[in-house]
Amino acid sequence: MTVTEERPAAEVGHARRRKEDARLITGRTMWTDNITLPGMLHLAILRSPMAHARIATIDVGPARELPGVIAAFSGRDLAEDMASLPCAWPVTEDMVHPDHLPLAVDEVRHTGEAVAVVAARDRASALDGLEAIEVDYDELPVVLDMEAALADGADLVHADKGTNKSFTWVFDSAEAGSGGNVADALDGAEVKLSRRYVQQRLIPAYMEPRSVVVDPTGDVFTVWSATQIPHILRLMIAMTTGTPEHKVRVVAPDVGGGFGGKLQVTPEELIAFHVARRIGKPVKHTETRSESMQATHHGRDQIQFIDLTARRDGTVTGLNVRLLANMGAYLGLVTPGVPILGAFMYNAIYKIPAYRFECTGVFTNTAWTDAYRGAGRPEATYAIERIVDELAAELGLDPMEVRRKNWINHDEFPFTTVAGLTYDSGNYEAATDKATQLFGYDELRREQAARRESGDLVQLGIGISTYTEMCGLAPSRVLGALRYGAGGWESATVRVLPTGKVEVVTGTSPHGQGHETAWSQIVADQLGVPFEDVEVLHGDTRTSVRGLDTYGSRSLAVGGTALVKACQKVIKNAKRIAAHMLEASEDDLEFADGTWRVRGTPDAGKTIAECALAVFTSHDLPDGIEPNLDADATHDPENFSFPHGTHLCAAEVDTETGWVNIRKYAAVDDVGRVINPLIVEGQVHGGIAQGVAQALFEEAVYDESGNLMTGTFVDYTVPSAADLPAFDTDRTETPATGHPLGAKGVGEAGTIASTPAVVNAVVDALRPLGVNDVRMPCTPERVWQAIQEARR
Amino acid sequence: MTRISVTVDGVQYQDDVEPRTLLVHYLREQLGKVGTVVGCDTSNCGACTVMMTGTSGRHSVKSCTVLAVQADGREVVTIEGLADMNGGADRAGRLHPMQQAFHEQHALQCGFCTPGMIMEAVDLLEANPDPTDEQIREGLEGNLCRCTGYQNIVRAVHAAAAATRGAEPEPAPEDVVPGPQP
Ligand code: FES
Numbered sequence: 001m002t003v004t005e006e007r008p009a010a011e012v013g014h015a016r017r018r019k020e021d022a023r024l025i026t027g028r029t030m031w032t033d034n035i036t037l038p039g040m041l042h043l044a045i046l047r048s049p050m051a052h053a054r055i056a057t058i059d060v061g062p063a064r065e066l067p068g069v070i071a072a073f074s075g076r077d078l079a080e081d082m083a084s085l086p087c088a089w090p091v092t093e094d095m096v097h098p099d100h101l102p103l104a105v106d107e108v109r110h111t112g113e114a115v116a117v118v119a120a121r122d123r124a125s126a127l128d129g130l131e132a133i134e135v136d137y138d139e140l141p142v143v144l145d146m147e148a149a150l151a152d153g154a155d156l157v158h159a160d161k162g163t164n165k166s167f168t169w170v171f172d173s174a175e176a177g178s179g180g181n182v183a184d185a186l187d188g189a190e191v192k193l194s195r196r197y198v199q200q201r202l203i204p205a206y207m208e209p210r211s212v213v214v215d216p217t218g219d220v221f222t223v224w225s226a227t228q229i230p231h232i233l234r235l236m237i238a239m240t241t242g243t244p245e246h247k248v249r250v251v252a253p254d255v256g257g258g259f260g261g262k263l264q265v266t267p268e269e270l271i272a273f274h275v276a277r278r279i280g281k282p283v284k285h286t287e288t289r290s291e292s293m294q295a296t297h298h299g300r301d302q303i304q305f306i307d308l309t310a311r312r313d314g315t316v317t318g319l320n321v322r323l324l325a326n327m328g329a330y331l332g333l334v335t336p337g338v339p340i341l342g343a344f345m346y347n348a349i350y351k352i353p354a355y356r357f358e359c360t361g362v363f364t365n366t367a368w369t370d371a372y373r374g375a376g377r378p379e380a381t382y383a384i385e386r387i388v389d390e391l392a393a394e395l396g397l398d399p400m401e402v403r404r405k406n407w408i409n410h411d412e413f414p415f416t417t418v419a420g421l422t423y424d425s426g427n428y429e430a431a432t433d434k435a436t437q438l439f440g441y442d443e444l445r446r447e448q449a450a451r452r453e454s455g456d457l458v459q460l461g462i463g464i465s466t467y468t469e470m471c472g473l474a475p476s477r478v479l480g481a482l483r484y485g486a487g488g489w490e491s492a493t494v495r496v497l498p499t500g501k502v503e504v505v506t507g508t509s510p511h512g513q514g515h516e517t518a519w520s521q522i523v524a525d526q527l528g529v530p531f532e533d534v535e536v537l538h539g540d541t542r543t544s545v546r547g548l549d550t551y552g553s554r555s556l557a558v559g560g561t562a563l564v565k566a567c568q569k570v571i572k573n574a575k576r577i578a579a580h581m582l583e584a585s586e587d588d589l590e591f592a593d594g595t596w597r598v599r600g601t602p603d604a605g606k607t608i609a610e611c612a613l614a615v616f617t618s619h620d621l622p623d624g625i626e627p628n629l630d631a632d633a634t635h636d637p638e639n640f641s642f643p644h645g646t647h648l649c650a651a652e653v654d655t656e657t658g659w660v661n662i663r664k665y666a667a668v669d670d671v672g673r674v675i676n677p678l679i680v681e682g683q684v685h686g687g688i689a690q691g692v693a694q695a696l697f698e699e700a701v702y703d704e705s706g707n708l709m710t711g712t713f714v715d716y717t718v719p720s721a722a723d724l725p726a727f728d729t730d731r732t733e734t735p736a737t738g739h740p741l742g743a744k745g746v747g748e749a750g751t752i753a754s755t756p757a758v759v760n761a762v763v764d765a766l767r768p769l770g771v772n773d774v775r776m777p778c779t780p781e782r783v784w785q786a787i788q789e790a791r792r
Numbered sequence: 793m794t795r796i797s798v799t800v801d802g803v804q805y806q807d808d809v810e811p812r813t814l815l816v817h818y819l820r821e822q823l824g825k826v827g828t829v830v831g832c833d834t835s836n837c838g839a840c841t842v843m844m845t846g847t848s849g850r851h852s853v854k855s856c857t858v859l860a861v862q863a864d865g866r867e868v869v870t871i872e873g874l875a876d877m878n879g880g881a882d883r884a885g886r887l888h889p890m891q892q893a894f895h896e897q898h899a900l901q902c903g904f905c906t907p908g909m910i911m912e913a914v915d916l917l918e919a920n921p922d923p924t925d926e927q928i929r930e931g932l933e934g935n936l937c938r939c940t941g942y943q944n945i946v947r948a949v950h951a952a953a954a955a956t957r958g959a960e961p962e963p964a965p966e967d968v969v970p971g972p973q974p
């Protein structure tokens with residue numbers, strides 16, 4: 001028996017410091033851009049300065065003449081090699097899905113679209129090569145405004161498609177049988193509110209720019225990429241380049257943040273692949289930040305029309321949502337699916353009898369949109385949490401009271417919502433009670449009243465967001481029903497080495513989330529081995545053969561469950577070995593603390609490590625036993641998981657300048673069972689920060705000719721430490737019921753919750769002045785304008 | 793090409809560099825010091841921050857705003873040499889107090905901003921050994937982090953300050969992480 005003394009009673013739940021940190025704090029990290037291979041060439045990509053134009057002529061010849069330049073290709077040069085980049089989520093049968101080539105051949109449809117590539121011996125020569133390329137563009141009319149794009153006779157982004165509409169997707173609770181008819185609710189409503197909210201366009205702005213290295217010189221193509229999705233990327237490279245899948249290896253080394261922005265099969269990855277294949281040499285492309293801002297996919301960008309009906313006592317009777325979702329110029333990997341994920345979340349935590357949702361995807365001459373932290377769910381949560389506040393204001397009720405009146409009570413779970421999802425667990429009362437205490441709700445309300453009373457120039461507003469979300473993506477059957485192209489399972493392998501050390505292979509692909517630490521904690525508890533003895537391997541399709549990668553707060557709920565299952569198989573495999581060594585019947589063994597023991601004889605036991613050594617030597621195993629403890633497991637969840645919580649924001653708003661100051665922010669999240677509270681707290685902080693950034697700071701803006709005005713960190717104002725407050729965080733724990741870990745997922749929760757909390761606070765501060773909306777981001781200018789308009 | 797002589801992380805190098813080469817590219821591409829990273833092209837993100845000795849002593853600089861030739865005759869410390877910065881006393885694999893604090897206080901997630909953030913935080917404490925929250929937040933304004941929301945970074949700087957002063961250490965996160973404990 002060799003279980004070490006230092007090991008805490010249980011690793012799970014313990015605030016372990018992260019294993020990953022050792023390399024990250026000492027600069028020993030393997031970023032893709034660090035990779036240098038013998039003979040490697042550097043790529044630079046020429047991008048369109050036009051939002052919409054025909055490429056009349058393009059000549060890369062002069063670039064090829066330059067010293068240091070080895071090759072240069074236009075889209076036309078590579079046209080025969082290229083296939084369209086994939087969209088894996090055709091949300092309707094008749095969705096309009098235009099081709100999207102990695103390098104534009106005849107026409108460019110957004111500024112920053114790639115038109116040519118130069119391969120050179122060094123980065124500077126590649127950039128010089130770009131300067132030498134001659135392109136003549138014939139300008140075409142630019143389509144930017146979604147509502148105008150849908151009007152009759154509008155100019156077209158894709159002339160051959162005859163429309164700017166990609167699809168219209170509808171959910172109706174009456175048709176689905178999950179609720180009543182919204183038309184009836186609208187007809188007979190005692191109170192009806194109609195609002196139009198604008199989800200501004202955001203840029204993921206992960207800190208590590210995307211980078212890709214392709215080595216075509218071995219027996220297989222090896223692709224290193226700063227991606228969230230090495231497995232999906234491998235499959236898509238195979239499918240779109242005609243390379244047999246087993247001849248493609250994809251590695252995601254250390255990846256510096258993603259937030260959905262690296263959940264993509266990118267033009268740059270495919271350009272690098274095609275160039276490497278053509279010239280037979282390793283190539284690297286690392287984007288500049290300016291390229292990243294223009295050419296990475298963006299997020300959000302929706303116009304939401306929402307009607308809420310209620311009785312005068314505040315009981316909600318119906319919800320009708322019509323959405324315009326900006327696709328941008330093309331459809332990326334999951335572009336059309338992003339607003340559809342939101343469809344299931346507009347009803348949020350409320351018992352709403354009737355619901356209808358309709359979303360139209362619209363093409364414009366802008367960078368295409370796709371997943372960004374929360375992907376569809378922040379938009380939905382924003383709209384419902386904003387309009388519930390408006391309902392309270394309309395009825396003169398406390399917004400918290402309106403929520404209490406309508407939410408699902410803790411004793412009503414499991415609860416099937418009007419959108420057809422079954423929320424397995426939750427306790428909104430508990431989280432809200434804790435949050436109001438942490439926040440000092442009543443006291444801040446008193447202060448607000450006093451400031452209103454005295455006509456203080458700086459008014460105080462209190463914003464509430466009692467959010468939920470669906471994550472742990474996803475049950476494969478549900479994805480299939482929604483026409484997504486892949487499943488939602490996740491996979492894990494557990495290998496016990498002869499010395500008892502453990503190697504874990506996961507199909508998830510972390511890029512800051514700390515899987516190496518959390519997965520080690522899970523395995524340590526399962527197998528009774530020290531935390532330090534577990535090594536977690538990920539992100540290389542050669543070692544991690546099966547996986548569906550990291551997004552949608554899925555890794556722990558789905559991948560962690562696969563890991564538990566694999567551990568359980570290892571334990572089971574060890575049982576026969578232990579029984580043999582202990583000369584006992586398997587029926588008499590019990591497993592605890594990493595050891596199989598004979599029941600009633602606590603001293604006689606064999607650890608997993610001892611069993612591993614026994615199968616390694618295999619000198620003395622009974623006939624018919626396979627000498628192996630290792631196991632694979634795959635988990636396909638039966639349901640999503642539903643984190644929830646209550647976020648409260650107190651904002652001071654200067655009514656003369658429009659300046660917003662977050663005075664206090666309190667968040668109580670229920671993310672189910674927590675594996676590592678330190679990591680959860682960090683995810684919550686970062687999530688809130690990104691949601692606050694949407695509320696107050698960030699917006700991607702195109703000018704009328706389709707130039708991105710916010711193309712650098714000078715104009716696209718990612719908040720710094722000085723812009724953000726400290727957040728008071730706490731938790732409640734209502735375990736998820738669908739799997740043994742009980743974890744729900746935490747990656748997106750903070751971002752989903754915080755945006756409406758902040759904007760509700762800003763509006764609440766200004767309500768006495770007649771303001772009932774401020775368009776995001778609530779910059780001083782926007783706030784000031786809203787005040788002026790209300791005064792008029 | 794211009795010949796420069798520069799000490800990086802305690803090692804002296806003599807190299808020919810292009811006049812247009814930025815210090816960060818010299819570090820990454822010529823010296824293989826890839827611990828220092830590039831996050832932007834407008835000197836806004838601070839990911840590339842290193843320490844450099846100048847006429848007024850040792851200070852942090854964004855190495856994407858300095859030409860390699862400007863480092864001629866100077867000493868540069870990157871994240872890779874930080875633990876050894878004060879005369880090599882820490883060579884036995886120990887960490888600089890700021891690195892230790894970032895680890896202890898979970899002040900990093902993806903870690904891309906971390907080298908620059910740590911270098912800037914070290915500089916901040918050299919100028920002000922006992923900063924307030926606000927001074928820390930203002931002092932790190934030029935360094936962007938997309939992952940952490942900065943709260944644990946502020947906590948880490950306080951912890952490193954306390955450790956450097958020999959004061960009572962910050963409470964370890966087990967004690968301050970709220971919520972139900974196991
Ligand atoms: S790389 Fe962004 S400031 Fe230097």
Ligand code: FES
Nearest residue numbers: 901905937938939
């Ligand atoms: S830890 Fe990822 S950017 Fe700071």
